Structures are given as structure tokens and as C-alpha cells.
Amino acid sequence: MHQSEESMNCDEEQVPKSEPGPGVFECSLCGLRAPCNYYGQKPPNARSIVLLEKCYTMNDPFISQKDRFLTIGSHCSLCNKIVCVGQECSLFYTKRFCIPCVKKYIEQFPEEIQSDLRKKKHQQNTQSSS
Numbered sequence: 448m449h450q451s452e453e454s455m456n457c458d459e460e461q462v463p464k465s466e467p468g469p470g471v472f473e474c475s476l477c478g479l480r481a482p483c484n485y486y487g488q489k490p491p492n493a494r495s496i497v498l499l500e501k502c503y504t505m506n507d508p509f510i511s512q513k514d515r516f517l518t519i520g521s522h523c524s525l526c527n528k529i530v531c532v533g534q535e536c537s538l539f540y541t542k543r544f545c546i547p548c549v550k551k552y553i554e555q556f557p558e559e560i561q562s563d564l565r566k567k568k569h570q571q572n573t574q575s576s577s
Contacts, residue, residue: 472520472531474536475530476528477535479520479536482505483505484505485503485504486501492514500543502518502519502543505517519531523537523543524542525544525545528545530545534567538560540556549564
């Protein structure tokens, strides 16, 4: 079910081959493309930070300090698709899940997450009908 995490350089760890090019992140759902500086749990220059998941990061373009970074995405823990951290594409609940997998396995998630998704769906329906 999982793709192999073989190689294109994105600094210290390897970026899976499903990437569109060296150092480029692309969300499989919304198509967001962004430069990727690192893939893993311990971004370089971030001292004692250990992320809860292996994720794609980029240097924060708004700050000149090298120890600042933005998390831009990760892999869905169920289908392994590369997804951005945008609310429309994924959510993190102990692991990263793409929204299509969340919808497919909604009954497996806690009631609070199910309720939040119902609210978002209702808001989207209300906005699209106005």
C-alpha cells in the first residue's frame, strides 16, 4: 500500500520519487506547489524540534532566520498520497489523513472530528448556494 521512499534530495533526508522535481512539493489533491527544503521529522537548524510525522518543510520566506520553517505537507497514513496541510486536503489526528480517506473511514474517527467535518460540509453547501 505504501510507496517506497526513494530518492531525490530535499536536504538531509530523501524525498519520495513521486515528487515532480528536486526540491518541489506538490499536493496531490489541490495541486499546491512549493519549494521543499527538507523531508523528515528533524528539520535542519531547528535545534530541539522533532515533528510528530515525517513532513515536507520549507524555509519561512517571511523571516531571514534559518531556524524558522513552514510545514507544507506530508503523506496520508492510509493511501500514502502526498497532501498539503490545508484544511481542504488533510487533517492531523495522531497521523496525517487526506480528506478523501477521512470521508471514507469517517466512522473510525472520534465524534468531535465527525462533527467538525459535518459543520464544514454544511458551511460549504451554504456558501455555494448563496
